[in-house]
Amino acid sequence: MKLDQIGFWSEIKLEIIKKYAKAYTSIMSKQSWCKGYVYIDAFAGAGKHISRKTGELVPGSPLNALNVTPPFTEYHFIDLDEERAEVFNEIAGENQSVHSYHGNCNEILVKEIFPALNYDSFKRALCILDPYGLQLNWGTIKAAAELKTTDIFINFPIMDINRNILFEDFAKAESEDIERMNAFWGDESWKQLLYKEQATLFGDTHHIKIEDYQTLAKEFCKRLKQIGGENEGQRPFYRGRF
Numbered sequence: 714m715k716l717d718q719i720g721f722w723s724e725i726k727l728e729i730i731k732k733y734a735k736a737y738t739s740i741m742s743k744q745s746w747c748k749g750y751v752y753i754d755a756f757a758g759a760g761k762h763i764s765r766k767t768g769e770l771v772p773g774s775p776l777n778a779l780n781v782t783p784p785f786t787e788y789h790f791i792d793l794d795e796e797r798a799e800v801f802n803e804i805a806g807e808n809q810s811v812h813s814y815h816g817n818c819n820e821i822l823v824k825e826i827f828p829a830l831n832y833d834s835f836k837r838a839l840c841i842l843d844p845y846g847l848q849l850n851w852g853t854i855k856a857a858a859e860l861k862t863t864d865i866f867i868n869f870p871i872m873d874i875n876r877n878i879l880f881e882d883f884a885k886a887e888s889e890d891i892e893r894m895n896a897f898w899g900d901e902s903w904k905q906l907l908y909k910e911q912a913t914l915f916g917d918t919h920h921i922k923i924e925d926y927q928t929l930a931k932e933f934c935k936r937l938k939q940i941g942g943e944n945e946g947q948r949p950f951y952r953g954r955f
């Protein structure tokens with residue numbers, strides 16, 4: 714199987730998730746009311762990577778999670794790539810707390826995993842959403858927020874957005890990429906945020922870029938806070954910084 718070569722920033726991401734997961738299970742294992750603390754890796758990957766810095770193998774986020782002590786009570790690993798999902802199928806064969814899925818996580822999370830994590834389940838979950846690009850749907854994030862039981866970690870897909878959406882002139886964006894951005898953002902409001910309509914000398918109009926990805930990321934955080942219900946006095950859904 715072909716492994717990804719990862720930059721130092723991905724190694725930092727893996728360290729952050731590892732530390733967060735360890736703190737999470739340490740705290741949750743002491744809550745007597747809690748009937749399970751669940752780890753979900755929705756874009757699980759190949760299980761390991763090659764470090765660009767050292768050329769050595771680096772365990773991926775699912776393997777790090779499996780090594781956390783105290784362990785999670787359940788693990789759910791999803792990948793769209795059949796060969797990658799098979800890695801976790803093998804682990805699931807040896808460990809009953811591991812569940813492996815092959816397919817689109819936007820469907821599998823909402824239909825198969827989230828329903829068992831509603832508020833009455835007395836379970837809590839840490840869900841890692843780490844796509845390569847714009848493969849995560851806003852509907853999936855919203856479904857996680859509505860559970861009120863699940864912490865999410867989102868890797869905001871700056872590279873895909875910069876390459877395929879953030880042109881000086883919006884006319885250069887392909888309709889297929891605009892659709893992917895709409896699915897990620899949940900509506901088309903990102904366009905008003907990033908572009909301004911401008912008349913040309915020839916009587917037609919262009920949409921010219923007025924903001925960059927940092928503005929977009931900040932606005933995305935606001936949207937997370939809104940669906941997390943922070944303003945309704947509930948537990949903040951969003952923990953993060955840009």
Ligand SMILES: C[S@@+](CC[C@H](N)C(=O)[O-])C[C@H]1O[C@@H](n2cnc3c(N)ncnc32)[C@H](O)[C@@H]1O
Pocket residue numbers: 727754755756757758759760761772773774775791792793794797816817818819843844845848
């Ligand atoms: C960045 S990698 C994940 C790396 C992993 N989280 C880690 O740190 O070790 C993204 C993975 O998502 C998978 N993928 C892409 N689209 C997907 C989708 N819609 N549902 C599930 N997996 C998807 C890819 O096959 C790839 O293995």
